[in-house]
Amino acid sequence: xxxxxxxxxxxxxxxxxxxxxxxxxxxxxxxxxxxxxxxxxxxxxxxxxxxxxxxxxxxxxxxxxxxxxxxxxxxxxxxxxxxxxxxxxxxxxxxxxxxxxxxxxxxxxxxxxxxxxxxxxxxxxxxxxxxxxxxxxxxxxxxxxxxxxxxxxxxxxxxxxxxxxxxxxxxxxxxxxxxxxxxxxxxxxxxxxxxxxxxxxxxxxxxxxxxxxxxxxxxxxxxxxxxxxxxxxxxxxxxxxxxxx
Ligand SMILES: Cc1cc2nc3c(=O)[nH]c(=O)nc-3n(C[C@H](O)[C@H](O)[C@H](O)COP(=O)(O)O)c2cc1C
Numbered sequence: 359x360x361x362x363x364x365x366x367x368x369x370x371x372x373x374x375x376x377x378x379x380x381x382x383x384x385x386x387x388x389x390x391x392x393x394x395x396x397x398x399x400x401x402x403x404x405x406x407x408x409x410x411x412x413x414x415x416x417x418x419x420x421x422x423x424x425x426x427x428x429x430x431x432x433x434x435x436x437x438x439x440x441x442x443x444x445x446x447x448x449x450x451x452x453x454x455x456x457x458x459x460x461x462x463x464x465x466x467x468x469x470x471x472x473x474x475x476x477x478x479x480x481x482x483x484x485x486x487x488x489x490x491x492x493x494x495x496x497x498x499x500x501x502x503x504x505x506x507x508x509x510x511x512x513x514x515x516x517x518x519x520x521x522x523x524x525x526x527x528x529x530x531x532x533x534x535x536x537x538x539x540x541x542x543x544x545x546x547x548x549x550x551x552x553x554x555x556x557x558x559x560x561x562x563x564x565x566x567x568x569x570x571x572x573x574x575x576x577x578x579x580x581x582x583x584x585x586x587x588x589x590x591x592x593x594x595x596x597x598x599x600x601x602x603x
Contacts, residue, residue, distance in 0.1 A: 365483055370528050372487025373427045375520030380432045384484065388519075392477030395469075403466035404473045405440040407505045407513075408433065414504060421501050422493030422516065431518035436494060436501070437474050439466035441599070442510030457510070458601035470514045481519055491516030498594045509599035527566060530558050532575075552576060 380388075389406070397403070409415055412429070418436075419428035428434055441457045448455040478488050492515045494501050501513050531537075533551045556574035564572035596602070 362479075362483075366479065368528060369482060370487075370526050371489045372518075372520070372522045372524060372526075373489050374522070374524040375427065375431050375487065375518070376523045378432065378521040380486070380519065380521075385433065388477050388480050388486075391480035392473045395472040395476040397469050397472070398465040401441075401444055401465055401469060403440050403444065403469040405438045405443070405511060406473075407436045407438060407507075409436065409505075417504060418494065418501060418516065421497035421504075422491050423496050425491060425493050427489055427518045428491060428516065430520075431489075432520035434491075434516060434518055436505060436513050436516045437470045438505075438507060438511050438513050439463070439470050440511045441466050442508055445510055458599055458603060460602045463595070463600045463602065467514060474515070474517060478517070485521065486519055487522035489518040491518060495588050495591060498591065502598070507598075512595060512598050512600065527562065530555070530562060 392406075409418060415429045415434055418434070419425055422428055441462055445455055445457045448457070474490070481488055494513055494516045498513060502511075505513065507513065533555055536548050536551050536555075552575070556576050559575040559578075560572040564570070592602075
């Protein structure tokens with residue numbers, strides 16, 4: 359199998375880092391690798407804000423629900439969906455700005471995810487570890503203020519990057535039959551396959567937590583979807599200029 363496929367299949371989030379810095383040349387290479395990802399309509403609707411100031415890191419770690427690796431990672435960046443940069447040229451070319459449709463929001467958010475994941479793959483290929491930080495959306499307003507994000511730009515997630523100081527087990531994914539369908543969507547065989555997967559995940563959690571909780575996948579995600587999730591996001595995004603027309 360190709361080494362790239364092996365690399366992709368060995369991904370695991372890293373939440374404990376050594377103090378080793380990332381060389382500036384390598385950092386630039388990783389950014390370039392991220393930027394090479396495909397981008398919808400060539401919009402290039404992503405902006406990365408790199409955070410080096412320890413005080414800002416501390417604040418963001420708190421905003422994200424006290425996630426200490428935001429402070430301890432060698433690098434921490436916030437990936438932003440950015441419709442402002444392109445939108446500036448509507449005015450410059452004397453065209454009306456119509457860049458606040460739901461479709462534009464999807465385009466920019468997808469762009470951000472693709473860029474980040476290419477950067478992540480590049481980072482993991484040179485032995486670095488990563489952890490995405492969606493927790494910043496607990497407090498998108500304060501995070502945006504801290505980063506001085508203008509209208510048309512919103513913080514999608516953070517990313518911790520550094521040399522791993524832990525080697526966790528790979529977290530098993532759903533069986534292929536559950537996520538890959540032929541021609542049409544159907545749920546045939548899913549309950550049985552997911553029941554088996556539940557046992558696997560329960561065992562994974564039991565091992566990882568030293569005999570502690572052994573929650574199943576289905577129980578975990580049912581809780582997630584039974585609770586309101588960051589209900590402030592819609593209002594925040596509308597105020598940021600994403601009107602969802
Ligand atoms: C967009 C996104 C946001 C995430 N946010 C967080 C986070 O705030 N804190 C955290 O510890 N992990 C976060 N994660 C990591 C997931 O929990 C992790 O990817 C998932 O449990 C699967 O584990 P693995 O990455 O080790 O395979 C995030 C992942 C993604 C893709």
